[in-house]
Amino acid sequence: MHVTEGFEANTQGTLNELAVREFHDALSRDEEVAFAVAAIMALTAVIKRSRQAAAGVRGCMLRRTADATTLMGVSKELEDAAQALQRVNPTNISLKAGCELFLRYTTRTSALELKDIETAKARLIERGLHFAETSTRARQTIAELGSRFIRSNCTVLTHGYSRVVLRLLQQAFSSGLQFSVIVTEGRPDGTGITMAKKLDAENIPVTLVLDSCVAYIMDRVDMVLTGADAVVENGGIINKLGTYGIALAAQAASKPFYVAAESYKFARLYPLGQADLPEERKPLDVGPMLPPRANVINPSRDYTPPQCISLLVTDLGVLTPAAVSDELIQLYL
Amino acid sequence: MSEKKEIDEIVEECCTVFRRRQIEGSLPCAKKTLDILRLIVTNKKHSTAGALIDEIRNVGYRMQTARPVELAIGNMVRRVLHIVREEAKQEEMEEAKPSFSQPSASEGSRIQSGGGLLSQALKGRLHLPRGPSLSNLLDVGIDQAIFTSQLAPIHESPADRPDPPQPSASVGGGGFVPAAERADRGGADEAESLASTRRQQGKKAPQNWKGKHEVIESINELIDELDHIQGSITTQGVEHIHANEVILTMGMSDTTLLFLKEAAKKREFQVVVAEGAPRFDGHLMARKLADAGIQTTLIADSAVYAMMARANKVLVGAHAVLANGGVVAPVGLHMVALSARRHSIPFVVLVGLHKLSPLFPTDPELLYNEFKGPSDVIDFDVVGEAFAQQQQLHQAFAAAAPRDGDAAGPGPGSATAAGGGGYTSAGGFIDVSLPSISAAATAASGGGAGSSSPPLAATGPLGLTAAGGAFRWDPLPGNVHVPTPLFDYVPPHLISLFITDMGGRTPSYVYRLLTEYYARDDYFLSREVFGKDGAR
Structure with a gap:
């Protein structure tokens, strides 16, 4: 029992690492990629990976693994991975929003009706890719809509x-x-x-x-x-x-x-006001002549x-x- | 084909009628548009919904350009297009249904009863017609792709359907009709004799799109709706006017008049009518209100601000509602709206939803103003006299200076204009030469002289692009510019409420109405389907 639990945590850990790695990869591949879109790509990779692992593990004849065999499991994995992503840059709101939207989109799909977990996962992946693609295209759509102003x-x-x-x-x-x-x-x-x-x-x-x-x-x-x-x-x-x-x-x-x-x-x-924004710490950039007792809000x-x-x-x-x-x-x- | 030509002729005739302003007012124009479109849907054959959409767009664009300022024409075209698109979508959904795992849930019932997760997941697809939205961003395109590839391989040629990632084009290929279903519907279409005979003739190939019957029915409903539109607005009169209120209005508007009359059946209230210069149709309004037994006060437009303090509500009609919730309204209403805002008086606009346009005031496609002759502002006698004086000046000028191109310019131009009552109208702007009041002229020409943008541009953030043509400006001093625009643009933040045939709506809700009534692809009639050619 203990062993299994440890194993589970471990796999989730690797999944999270994968998500974070994918996230950074997506960002470094193309500087045009927004944080949220990179997160979406990373989370799609998580579903994919989870699926691949399921197939591989079955080959190894292991009975119970951390790989999700239910949709609840998949959502759990995704949530964990999303949290890991947000830990990378905890103050970025668009990253958070992107993750939330992705979770919402994937979990409320009609994939839930499909009996077979593999089909459902395939569908989730498809939706994930579609979301990433839609998001990448969003900028062009906005440009076309907005240029008429x-x-x-x-x-x-x-x-x-x-x-x-x-x-x-x-x-x-x-x-x-x-x-x-x-x-x-x-x-x-x-x-x-x-x-x-x-x-x-x-x-x-x-x-x-x-x-x-x-x-x-x-x-x-x-x-x-x-x-x-x-x-x-x-x-x-x-x-x-x-x-x-x-x-x-x-x-x-x-x-x-x-x-x-x-x-x-x-x-x-x-x-409701400026005070309600998520806090953000960043290095100060004020001149050197700062009086010692003056507060700085930056x-x-x-x-x-x-x-x-x-x-x-x-x-x-x-x-x-x-x-x-x-x-x-x-x-x- | 002779029949095709015939319809073409009818359309052209209708365009001419629009161009000559033989039909005035949004409602008659809207009805005429729907009549023409119904004729096209009934009597011409289109094998697919896509073909029908293209045809309607083309004809619609022609009619709209014949009378660009009457936005109701374009709105009705968009409504019909929306109906066709919906029908095509419905059909597509029905085709996908047999393979769907839960046929009962997707039975086409728009009203979803359950609140469970499942039904919500389905909702996205059933409510596709809403247009792109956060909640169905992913449902557009991908579901169909999955259904065709994995679960429902009923479509013979996937190439026939539009590109799945292109959400806006998802209806284009809706015209595929299975032969069996077509045979089922054989007798249903008795009403349109022409169409049904053709169908019987060409049984092998799907000659006529089968959704037509429903489309025609919907158009008929729409026409019916237009007939009752004024009634549905005016019956709300009692709800919005309280006893002993003072209502301020400007000019003459049938809807406003009926609205007030309806309210007067149950309540006693006062109406203050601003005369609405230069049309002075407020006089007629005041007369009619008084005839209806309503206590009426007539004031000059310049007294609006002073009277506003006593009013409880401003109630006016409008020419069009724009996508941002602003309205195009008879000239003078911006001023009324501003003074209402200054006194915190609700500014209520009565408007039928056929006037709802998906264009923004900044859209280059929108031409929202029209200019009348200056005769309302300035008497022709004065103009004629001034013109004669100027002619003498011209002659003196021409005699003094050598006749080069510059000096010759105004000569012939003015001569031709003389027949028309002493003013020239170039691209909608009217120049009246009035040497006698040259002091005013210099003031007036200060802003407008060199540039093609009229002094009116200051009324809002809009380019009054009516001055498409050359803007004639006489090089001689002593010109007075007498523009008489018909409309004002009233920005959304000055409007408290719209009273529409569907009830009260706030300006911030207009975007929602747009998604309900029009497909996004149709916002620009001139342009190809949105996204395919975004460049202007």
Whole structure:
């Protein structure tokens, strides 16, 4: 009995390791791959592996193994692996959201009706792959949907580096629209500079401004377009620090504030304010002249409430913030 | 084929009617559109749903472009397309059913009773028509793929069906009809004689898509719905108006009038009508309300803000509802909405759902405004006089300066316009030359002179793209620009409630209505199926 249990834990351990390895592999293979999508790929690998092991183990004539022979077992393995993945980067919300969605998708499939466990697993794998594929395609869908919001001769303000925003702007530019982009510097990690470089490489006219310049520049801007780390249940977003400020400035100036976000970033969180965000520790980057008794608060992201957001461009379509909760409720109810 | 030509002619005739504005108003236009579409579905043969969809899209696009500002035309086309797509999906599901492990659960009943895990898992597929959503993101495509490959090898040619990973195209190949089923339905289609005779003639090959009958029935239902649309809105009058309230409205709207009349049967209340310049149809509205025994006050538009403090509710009609929940409404209503917001007065819009458009105000495909002649704003006498004066100026100018191309430009242009009452209309904009008030002219031309974007662009985040053509601007000083737009765009945050034929809805709910009534592939009628050619 003891031996079996130990063995079980061991196998789960290897499964978790596999998940984490797959996750890192997926990320390093292609820098375009989002955290959530990498997690989805890793979890699909877990189901696959579990299946292979089942076949191999049967060959070895071992009676009882850790490999799931019931769907409950499969879900258990997946949950464990998802937790292991989240331990890799515990503060990443989109990773968490991606894992949750995957579990939800795989466990609520009609695979549950199939009697044969192998068929059911095959179906789960298929769904996993399909989910990964859908998620990979999401960015292009958003680019196509969102580029119609950009009009010619308009000025777009964006904050930090977002791959989906970049793709959207590329798409609009390649369809022949003339527009210019204002990018914030994105302190402290300077992601705005990355964005500016990439836009410049595409020959899109780009202007770089200080983060603190947002309100100053707002009256020259026609629309604000940002990405999101996560979209929360009430339709608000969690994004790089400074987004909230930009949204407030945009609201004050009556400029539309659009968000481009893939649907795998929809997270089951309901923050009521900035204090409700999952904590995140990161190295401090302040000047050397800091007085010894001064406190430093250095968050890396903030929460933008739904009333500041005009529309969310997602791969599910263009949604109002109110639509997000509708989508999440439909899935989880 | 002569018959085909005939239908083509009918469509063209209808387009001409739209173009000439012989049919006015969203409701008549919507009905006309449905009539034409029903004619096409009944009398033309299409072997698959895909072919039918293509045809409807083409015809629909033609009709919409004939009258781009009447969005109800496009909306009705999208509704019919949605009906066809649903029917095709239903058919596909029924074909997959025999091999399905739980036939009872998938019996096509849309109302799922159970709350168990199983039924929920099934729900995703049964509710596919909802369009892409988080809850069915994976069900689109893959289920069909699995059913065809593993469990239900009934489809002879998988190449016939669309690419499984392309969720939007999942209905394209719905036209496959098993011969046995087709024979079953032989007598059911007596109603459309043309179609059924053709079916009997060509028994070997599936000549006509069998779902047509249902589609025609649904279109008939839709027409029926349109007939009752005003009634379903106005009967809600009593629920929304309380005793002794003061209701503010602007201009004339049949729906609003009937709504108020209906409420007046049970309640006593006051109505303040803004006259709605430059149409002044508020006068008629006030008259009709007074005739109905409602205590009515008529005010000038400029008094709206002052009167707003006394109002309890603003009640207006609209021309179209856009995808973000904003509305296209008769000009002046943005101002009313703003003053209602300033006083925290609910701004309620009465609108039938045939006016629900899936386009966003930023969409380049959307042309939402129309410009009338300036005669409502400025008398032709004044214009004529001014025109005569300007002609003299022109002549003096031409005599003084050598006649080069620049100076010659306005000459002939103005001459042709003279017959039309002294104004030229270029691309929807009207220039009136009024040398006598040149002081005002410089003020007016400040914004609009050089650029092609009219001064109106300031009313919202929209490009008023009506100025497609050349924007004629006289080089001489003394021009007054007299644009008379018909519509305003009222952004969603100023709207408290829509009262539709299906009940009250908030602007933030509009996205949901869209997924209920239209397929995402049809949002752009001009474009190929979404995703296939995303580039503009």
